[in-house]
Amino acid sequence: MQLIKISAFVTGLLLLGSTAFAQQLNDSDNEYKKPLKQVLTEIQDKFHVKIKYSEDMVKDRWVPYADWRYKPTAAKTLAAVLAPLDMKVNEEGPNAFKLKYYEYSRITPEEGREKLAYLSSFYHDLSGWEKRKADLKPCMYQALKLSPLPAKPASKPIITNKRVMDGYTIENIAIETLPGLYVSGSLYQPTKAKGKIPVILCPDGHFGDGRYRADEQYRCATLARMGAMAISYDLFAWGESLLQFKGEDHRRSLAMTIQALDSFRILDYLLSLKNADPNRVAITGASGGGSHTMLMTALDDRIKVSVPVVMLSSYFSGGCPCESGMPVHLCGGGTNNDELAAMAAPRPQLVISDGKDWSANVPDTDLPYLQKIYGYYGKPELVQNAHFPTEGHDYGKSKRMAMYDFMAKYLNLNINAVKGADGKIDESKVTIEKYPAMYVFGEKGERLPANAIHSFEQLEKVFASATKSNVSATH
Secondary structure, X not given: OHHHHHXXXXXXXXXXXXXXXXXXXXXXXXXXXXXXXXXXXXHHHHHOOEEEOOHHHHOOOEXXXXXXXXXXXXXXXXXXXXXHHOEEEEEEEOOEEEEEEOOOXXXXXXXXXXXXXXXXXXXXXXXHHHHHHHHHHHHHHHHOOOOOOOOOOOOOOEEEEEEEOOOEEEEEEEEEEEOOEEEEEEEEEEOOOOOOEEEEEEEOOOOOOHHHOHHHHXXXXXXXXXXXXXXXXXXXOOHHHHHOOOHHHHHOOHHHHHHHXXXXXXXXXXXXXXXXXXXXXXXXXXXXXXXXXXXXXXXOOOOOEEEEEOOOOOOEOOOOHHHHOOXXXXXXXXXXXXXXHHOOOOOOEEEEEEOOOHHHHXXXXXXXXXXXXXXXXXXXXXXXXXXXXXXXXXXXHHHHHHHHHHHHHHHXXXXXXXXXXXXXXOOOOOOOOOHHHHOOOOOOOOOOOOOOOOOHHHHHHHHHHHHHHHHHHOO
């Protein structure tokens, strides 16, 4: 009889993953634990929701004190259940969740609203907001390791292959931002322009073709045909930057710093041109370029107009290290992209959002917050939102149309120059070029300067040397 009992016990141990045996563990001696898969099934049944996950994500995972973690809602229950496992869920729609590993840059929409209310408690008028902004800005520079900025290389920009199109020109350009580090771009300018013209930075986002893609060419060329100089430029370890680095280097925290430095250097150069108007400077980008748009506008007062596209969110700071790899969002005891966007106030800002990504809540959550901050300056109308509820994550035509109108209004551009006979903006006169025409350094990188660095390890040494030298020079 004793042998049979022992045998039964061993069999029970072998069935550890079964629901039946899980019930045997449902006491404090065993931490009331249950298999994660079972808990997720129970949550789906209890709250009538759907949770998507792969079997690999739930295999051999247990939830301690599982039944004690239930809350009044599915979202709160899932947050409590997954917290000890370093996992979370993303809300993908009404009653729909997707299991994810923990993301430091993303919280739930409800938590985002709570965070926004918490941040708002720090200031109730203009003086309170200005104090908050004064605390955030220097911390952001320090978080990026750009306080002070490293010295500029003495080299001149590399400019190649000027093409004359219908109402605009294009030149390939590369600027040395640190010794041996180059950022490449495409500079679009109007063929006929009198006096000084606006400058528009168009940082690239996380789209497959980078600055070579058609929608970026449409955007920059059309802005040039309206009378501005517009420059699109590569992300770090993207596009022609891949001549110097591996693609995986883009997902390193220093990418956030290098991309900010690239924009400072590009703007320095463009504003040195005789035909550049320093009082009419703008920036616009989508996705990662939208994150960069908000960051650069917060950091650089030379930027007078901003249009962040499909990126503003109270609960998502950007999942790539180039957007959130440095501790910028930990400044001021913790901030978010809404506060970064608010730092543009009272400069004109158009937030473009859609219904199929994290910017879906802009009209009812983020915009009212921004209007409140702009209201401290007596100018709530200077922050606007173009929302496309049925569209997704891109810088598509409808989004570009909204941006053109805004830029024309606040940069005094000639929008009539790009309108067709029907009175609508016509992009058909833009020539979409193939990749090789836009390369600064040749099809095989054969014109890359001899001093170019060729690894991330080299970059780290160059950056450390440049920042150390500049710190020493300031003391």
